[in-house]
Amino acid sequence: MTEHSLHRRRFLLGGAAAGAGVLLSACTSNEAPASDASANVANAGSDTKPGKPVNIGFSAPAADHGWMAAMTKNARAQAEKFSEVKLDATEGTNDVNQQISQVETLINAKVDVLVILPFDGKALTATGQQAMDAGIPVINLDRVFDTPLAYRTWIGGDNYRMGVNAGDYIAAQLKAKNVANPVIGEVAGIDSLPLTQERSKGFKDALARHGFAVGPRVSAQFTPESGEQQTSNLLQSAAKLDALWNHDDDQGVGVVAAIDNAGRKEFLMVGGAGSRNAMDLIKADSGPLKATVLYSPSMASTAISLARLLGQEKGVGDFAEHEIPAEITTYSAVVTKENVAQYLDVGFDS
Amino acid sequence: MAEPAPHQEDAKQKRFRFTADPRLLGLVGVLVLLCVIGQLTRPDQFFTEGNLSTILRLAAAIGVVSVGVTFVIIAGGIDLSVGSIVALSSVWLTTLATQSYGPFVMVVCGLVVGAVCGLINGVLVAYGKVVPFIATLAMYVAARGLAERISGRRTQVVSDAGFLDFFRGDLLGIPVLIWMFALVFVVGWVLLNRTTFGRRTFAVGGNAEASRLAGINVKRHTALVYAVAGLCCGIAALMVVARTTAGASTNGMLYELDAIAAVVIGGTLLTGGRGSLSGTLIGVLIFTVLSNIFTLNNLDTDIQNIAKGVIIVLAALLQFRSRKKTRTSS
Numbered sequence: 001m002t003e004h005s006l007h008r009r010r011f012l013l014g015g016a017a018a019g020a021g022v023l024l025s026a027c028t029s030n031e032a033p034a035s036d037a038s039a040n041v042a043n044a045g046s047d048t049k050p051g052k053p054v055n056i057g058f059s060a061p062a063a064d065h066g067w068m069a070a071m072t073k074n075a076r077a078q079a080e081k082f083s084e085v086k087l088d089a090t091e092g093t094n095d096v097n098q099q100i101s102q103v104e105t106l107i108n109a110k111v112d113v114l115v116i117l118p119f120d121g122k123a124l125t126a127t128g129q130q131a132m133d134a135g136i137p138v139i140n141l142d143r144v145f146d147t148p149l150a151y152r153t154w155i156g157g158d159n160y161r162m163g164v165n166a167g168d169y170i171a172a173q174l175k176a177k178n179v180a181n182p183v184i185g186e187v188a189g190i191d192s193l194p195l196t197q198e199r200s201k202g203f204k205d206a207l208a209r210h211g212f213a214v215g216p217r218v219s220a221q222f223t224p225e226s227g228e229q230q231t232s233n234l235l236q237s238a239a240k241l242d243a244l245w246n247h248d249d250d251q252g253v254g255v256v257a258a259i260d261n262a263g264r265k266e267f268l269m270v271g272g273a274g275s276r277n278a279m280d281l282i283k284a285d286s287g288p289l290k291a292t293v294l295y296s297p298s299m300a301s302t303a304i305s306l307a308r309l310l311g312q313e314k315g316v317g318d319f320a321e322h323e324i325p326a327e328i329t330t331y332s333a334v335v336t337k338e339n340v341a342q343y344l345d346v347g348f349d350s
Numbered sequence: 351m352a353e354p355a356p357h358q359e360d361a362k363q364k365r366f367r368f369t370a371d372p373r374l375l376g377l378v379g380v381l382v383l384l385c386v387i388g389q390l391t392r393p394d395q396f397f398t399e400g401n402l403s404t405i406l407r408l409a410a411a412i413g414v415v416s417v418g419v420t421f422v423i424i425a426g427g428i429d430l431s432v433g434s435i436v437a438l439s440s441v442w443l444t445t446l447a448t449q450s451y452g453p454f455v456m457v458v459c460g461l462v463v464g465a466v467c468g469l470i471n472g473v474l475v476a477y478g479k480v481v482p483f484i485a486t487l488a489m490y491v492a493a494r495g496l497a498e499r500i501s502g503r504r505t506q507v508v509s510d511a512g513f514l515d516f517f518r519g520d521l522l523g524i525p526v527l528i529w530m531f532a533l534v535f536v537v538g539w540v541l542l543n544r545t546t547f548g549r550r551t552f553a554v555g556g557n558a559e560a561s562r563l564a565g566i567n568v569k570r571h572t573a574l575v576y577a578v579a580g581l582c583c584g585i586a587a588l589m590v591v592a593r594t595t596a597g598a599s600t601n602g603m604l605y606e607l608d609a610i611a612a613v614v615i616g617g618t619l620l621t622g623g624r625g626s627l628s629g630t631l632i633g634v635l636i637f638t639v640l641s642n643i644f645t646l647n648n649l650d651t652d653i654q655n656i657a658k659g660v661i662i663v664l665a666a667l668l669q670f671r672s673r674k675k676t677r678t679s680s
Binding site: 065068216219222223224227228234236239249254262277350 | 365593
């Protein structure tokens with residue numbers, strides 16, 4: 001190869017690389033949609049006046065999907081609402097061992113209140129108890145510890161009732177249409193998690209009460225891709241469906257895509273958790289998605305509000321008690337076309 | 351093309367008599383057996399046009415990735431980063447900025463990001479002398495992290511109708527995704543079995559030192575092979591986005607293991623130098639059909655994973671036995 005052509009080649013390569021670089025940098029900017037800016041914040045009961053400073057420690061699993069990301073985002077947004085609250089949020093992790101050491105660090109830093117969303121409630125119980133023993137009240141978020149000794153207050157969703165409400169809604173719709181022997185499908189989340197098992201049990205029990213049963217059932221991984229794959233197969237297995245419940249609106253993006261791809265329209269679909277995307281689809285009423293049962297990450301906002309009240313030793317407005325309650329379970333409301341406007345504010349970006 | 355003699359022999363056998371390969375016949379047997387089971391258990395559904403199309407569309411993305419991984423493994427390497435590269439490419443091509451420039455930019459972005467990631471792997475391995483396992487492990491972690499950063503861990507739904515209409519649509523009655531899968535496979539097969547690039551890939555994987563002495567630019571070739579794998583990931587990302595209508599940092603989870611399993615089942619040696627794309631294709635189809643049968647019969651996924659494990663072991667045993675046989679017969 002001559003010196004000349006080598007130079008030319010290098011020049012061409014360099015040009016191509018530079019071009020690719022420009023193209024890539026043009027493609028990375030990702031302005032957040034307007035809706036993204038408004039993370040969920042709760043009203044702080046009756047008492048929003050700044051009180052004494054509170055330092056809240058926060059630890060949660062990795063924000064690797066929409067719902068979990070919304071939990072952390074909501075917690076941060078809520079903390080920013082109060083000038084006297086300082087939030088020490090650790091980086092989310094799905095390694096139980098690492099989460100334990102994160103919480104231990106927060107205990108050593110002597111935060112006033114701890115908000116812990118454990119990756120695995122059982123595995124974090126001892127650490128929660130350690131904090132309580134050190135005099136730091138713990139708010140246990142969502143995945144519950146093994147013993148009340150490990151938390152001052154638990155706030156979380158109701159997985160069983162989520163299934164029940166989905167089942168009840170579907171049964172009511174099918175009865176209204178006079179469908180006999182309906183085929184009811186289920187796209188579950190990660191099957192090994194207790195929360196998935198509770199959701200499925202609630203669904204099964206509710207359907208049984210109406211004389212129905214779950215037909216084809218698959219379990220996905222809470223991701224759009226797994227939702228799409230599992231649903232594609234499920235739709236093949238059931239030539240005719242009357243209803244379908246999908247546990248999670250994140251994987252629901254894929255579930256809806258699979259239904260769309262298969263060109264199926266004969267059934268009604270119910271989602272789970274309450275993403276903004278799902279609510280938009282319900283509002284538009286253009287596809288099979290007719291409802292979603294809430295399991296809202298707004299509970300993270302509430303948890304921070306409660307942590308502040310705990311730190312300031314205040315009660316909750318409208319409660320006769322002087323103390324905040326020991327357990328709060330959020331309600332899995334059924335969001336339909338009729339009431340979706342009322343719930344859009346808790347819809348999270350999946 | 352001067353190449354080490356024993357490998358040339360191998361490559362020749364692969365190239366011209368691949369249908370007669372006993373390992374491949376065994377695999378085809380397994381696939382046929384699975385299809386028979388599928389047909390017996392769900393005669394109303396299994397051999398319908400809809401189901402076969404579903405199977406192929408499900409196999410498409412992982413199939414394309416596996417084609418790339420086959421090249422890397424034949425060249426004596428390993429690529430653990432393919433799933434993360436799929437995630438990164440898919441997220442990159444679905445960012446709002448990319449979407450606002452239209453489908454063409456989306457496609458180019460997906461492909462370029464994939465190829466560049468692959469090339470980085472290749473350069474690290476070939477010129478940086480980093481062990482492939484480590485280099486691609488680093489990419490596995492870093493690319494997924496970057497995907498999470500870019501997407502903010504949100505699922506980025508594609509609003510560009512042009513992109514979705516094309517990739518989700520049909521061409522001559524066959525889904526575009528299946529065309530893409532077929533195209534990647536055919537191009538890959540020709541590249542591997544009918545070109546200098548392919549012969550060099552076998553040679554480099556068989557004996558890198560001998561290849562270097564024979565005048566092959568081993569470093570450059572190794573880098574290019576990883577780039578090919580990366581490009582395949584970019585193509586797979588397009589497919590995943592088309593199917594799910596969204597880019598997400600969770601896309602492509604465990605693709606590296608599925609692809610390696612398919613490649614190994616397909617008879618490609620993990621030590622490099624020998625292998626076939628036809629085997630990989632059948633490996634991918636075996637897993638997809640298996641999962642399809644399980645869902646058609648409403649069975650638990652846990653048992654499906656056990657069955658997958660059994661199939662991998664059986665295929666490895668089969669491979670080992672027939673390898674011994676060919677060795678004694680030649």
